[in-house]
Amino acid sequence: xxxxxxxxxxxxxxxxxxxxxxxxxxxxxxxxxxxxxxxxxxxxxxxxxxxxxxxxxxxxxxxxxxxxxxxxxxxxxxxxxxxxxxxxxxxxxxxxxxxxxxxxxxxxxxxxxxxxxxxxxxxxxxxxxxxxxxxxxxxxxxxxxxxxxxxxxxxxxxxxxxxxxxxxxxxxxxxxxxxxxxxxxxxxxxxxxxxxxxxxxxxxxxxxxxxxxxxxxxxxxxxxxxxxxxxxxxxxxxxxxxxxxxxxxxxxxxxxxxxxxxxxxxxxxxxxxxxxxxxxxxxxxxxxxxxxxxxxxxxxxxxxxxxxxxxxxxxxxxxxxxxxxxxxxxxxxxxxxxxxxxxxxxxxxxxxxxxx
Numbered sequence: 001x002x003x004x005x006x007x008x009x010x011x012x013x014x015x016x017x018x019x020x021x022x023x024x025x026x027x028x029x030x031x032x033x034x035x036x037x038x039x040x041x042x043x044x045x046x047x048x049x050x051x052x053x054x055x056x057x058x059x060x061x062x063x064x065x066x067x068x069x070x071x072x073x074x075x076x077x078x079x080x081x082x083x084x085x086x087x088x089x090x091x092x093x094x095x096x097x098x099x100x101x102x103x104x105x106x107x108x109x110x111x112x113x114x115x116x117x118x119x120x121x122x123x124x125x126x127x128x129x130x131x132x133x134x135x136x137x138x139x140x141x142x143x144x145x146x147x148x149x150x151x152x153x154x155x156x157x158x159x160x161x162x163x164x165x166x167x168x169x170x171x172x173x174x175x176x177x178x179x180x181x182x183x184x185x186x187x188x189x190x191x192x193x194x195x196x197x198x199x200x201x202x203x204x205x206x207x208x209x210x211x212x213x214x215x216x217x218x219x220x221x222x223x224x225x226x227x228x229x230x231x232x233x234x235x236x237x238x239x240x241x242x243x244x245x246x247x248x249x250x251x252x253x254x255x256x257x258x259x260x261x262x263x264x265x266x267x268x269x270x271x272x273x274x275x276x277x278x279x280x281x282x283x284x285x286x287x288x289x290x291x292x293x294x295x296x297x298x299x300x301x302x303x304x305x306x307x308x309x310x311x312x313x314x315x316x317x318x319x320x321x322x323x324x325x326x327x328x329x330x331x332x333x334x335x336x337x338x339x340x341x342x343x344x345x346x347x348x349x350x351x352x353x354x355x356x
Contacts (some may be wrong), residue, residue: 001095001119001344003030005059005087009037009105010233011047012274015255016100016123019178019337021056027345032094034087036062036080037105038234045252060087064105068239073104080108088116096121096344099145102129102138110144119146119353121344124174126155126162128295129273132235133201135295146353149340151277151331154297165356172339173332176274179259180281181334186263186326193218194261195229196270199237200292207237210307211244214269214289217312228261267319269312276302280329285319287312299330 004024008014017033024031033056038044040063048061062083067076088094097113099106100123110120122145129135139162142148148159151174159169195214199207218227229249232238242249253261262268262282268275271293275286280299288298289305289312301324305315327334 001029001348003032003092003094004096004098004121004344005032005034005094006098007034007036007084007100007106007109008039008051009064009103010039011044011050011252011255011258012233013100013103014039014047014051015179015259016175017098018054018056018255019175019182020098020123020340023337023341024344027341029341029345030057032057032059034058034060034062034084034109036060036083037064037103040064041066041234043251044231044234047252047254050254059092067234067236069236073236077104077108080105081112084109084112085116088113088118094118095350098123098344099141100124102127102134102141104137107137107141107144110141114144117350117354119348119350120144121147121149121340123149123340124151124155126150126158127297128158129292130294131200131202131271131291143356146356147343149336149343151336152297170339170343172343173334173336174277174329175336175340176277177281177329177332177334178337179255180262180278181327183256183259183263184327186282187260188264189266190264191222191225192261192265193222193225193227194265194268194270195227196232196268196272196274197241197289198232198271198292199235199241200271200290201235201237204237205307207240208244210290211241213307213309213312215246217309217316218267218269220309220313221316225266228265230258267316269316277329277331280324280331281327281334283324283326285322285324287315287319297330299328300324 039048098121125142148169149172269287276298280301303315305311
């Protein structure tokens with residue numbers, strides 16, 4: 001593939017895709033970004049400005065309508081398909097489309113690619129998160145995609161279990177670690193607790209009560225610690241979380257600022273995948289609450305807790321006793337992007353690749 005598009009729809013996937021973009025460019029691939037999702041939403045910090053400042057090649061920027069309920073999602077899903085199709089059938093269609101993770105925007109783009117006969121390269125497949133709809137979205141993406149770059153051997157087995165042929169699957173590690181390992185040496189630890197709580201899309205909890213539990217647990221554990229709260233991702237239910245966050249909650253950090261915060265913090269609490277993937281590299285104890293990440297492989301830095309004060313307190317008290325080393329994660333060695341780029345640039349017969 002000599003002309004490759006990468007879709008980014010939020011601050012987290014962009015940080016993972018940038019190392020892949022640069023690795024492709026180093027191999028003389030004409031790589032470009034399609035930018036959509038929350039990047040253009042000022043409520044999330046308008047992170048499109050960060051992408052523009054990075055100077056990467058951008059072929060398209062799309063505004064996404066506000067997404068608060070299932071009808072909004074249906075409308076936005078169709079709009080994403082329409083926008084991606086316009087690019088894939090335009091004057092400069094790519095030879096391949098790189099999609100990451102398990103968001104609905106990625107599935108919409110993958111479905112759009114099918115009738116356009118554009119091969120899809122899926123990153124971070126084969127994982128399990130039983131507590132959210134992302135689990136089904138990820139599996140659906142796997143079946144639509146033509147090449148799979150997974151983080152671990154266990155994830156490769158997960159992709160095989162979904163019926164994919166072995167030659168399509170490559171264990172590369174996670175590109176999330178390429179970015180965080182590049183920020184070495186780490187900044188000094190601070191008396192800081194990072195709170196990052198995302199919506200639970202397979203249940204309908206009282207988000208106000210759950211946000212209060214998180215704050216109360218941290219304050220009961222250490223009344224002097226500074227709390228930094230980040231906005232959740234744009235899933236169904238996220239507005240109800242935002243309504244209950246502290247007034248000083250931060251809408252968005254640049255990806256590098258977020259990764260440096262993982263190095264700086266004393267503890268992280270919530271249910272973000274970053275606590276399982278990037279945080280181990282930063283030797284950061286993580287209190288993972290609830291079942292959003294149920295089934296996802298985790299390292300020694302993760303302390304699972306239930307949604308009650310006693311369980312949260314016990315996990316926070318254990319956090320200080322953990323002995324963690326910098327520069328390790330179950331998700332790879334920090335050199336995934338070159339391997340992913342090598343997979344993408346292999347010579348493929350297009351007809352063979354797209355027939356499944």
